[in-house]
Amino acid sequence: MKRFKNPLAYITAIIFCIISVLSFSNHLKDKENLQKAYFTGDIRFNDSTAHKLTAYTVEAHLMQEKGQSTLSLSVVDDKTHESVYVKLYDVLHKGTFFIPGDRELKNVGNLIRDINQYRDIRNFYQATLPSTNGLQDGVGRVNITKLTSKEIEGELVLFGNNSEGKKARIESAKFRARL
Numbered sequence: 001m002k003r004f005k006n007p008l009a010y011i012t013a014i015i016f017c018i019i020s021v022l023s024f025s026n027h028l029k030d031k032e033n034l035q036k037a038y039f040t041g042d043i044r045f046n047d048s049t050a051h052k053l054t055a056y057t058v059e060a061h062l063m064q065e066k067g068q069s070t071l072s073l074s075v076v077d078d079k080t081h082e083s084v085y086v087k088l089y090d091v092l093h094k095g096t097f098f099i100p101g102d103r104e105l106k107n108v109g110n111l112i113r114d115i116n117q118y119r120d121i122r123n124f125y126q127a128t129l130p131s132t133n134g135l136q137d138g139v140g141r142v143n144i145t146k147l148t149s150k151e152i153e154g155e156l157v158l159f160g161n162n163s164e165g166k167k168a169r170i171e172s173a174k175f176r177a178r179l
Helices: 007-035
Strands: 038-045 051-055 058-065 068-076 083-089 095-099 108-112 124-126 139-147 151-161 167-178
Touching (some): 038 083, 058 167, 108 167, 124 151
Antiparallel strands (some): 038 167, 083 108, 095 139, 108 124
């Protein structure tokens, strides 16, 4: 068996192997966490039957906007092209956030029937639009159950109206995403 004549070369080779294994395992862990992102909930537009909206690509961003820590969450179901968009202000830790809320900066909650028909205003259901009766009955609640610098998990309920006053809602929604 041939030995290294220089012990420094031997130590360098061992350190290189350790760093390679650690780097590879961290990459696998990050990839595994990305695959765990999901959004699922029961969605209904107008008088249609409720069905599952399911997506495994969830966009979540925590950033500074208007001087506040702001969370944006967007989801598109690849099969139905239905979409959910939420923007919450003053997100510093896990907790319950209401849409639109009673703060100066109103939280945002939108349901979109078909993201491919983005020019049709009737596809957009917002928590801030009135119903056909003229009532401001759009409302939402986001319960953030886990919030770290890398990940968010929670639950969502959202009721909204479109420009014609027709209703949409998503209930029993759960999500997980990387930040």
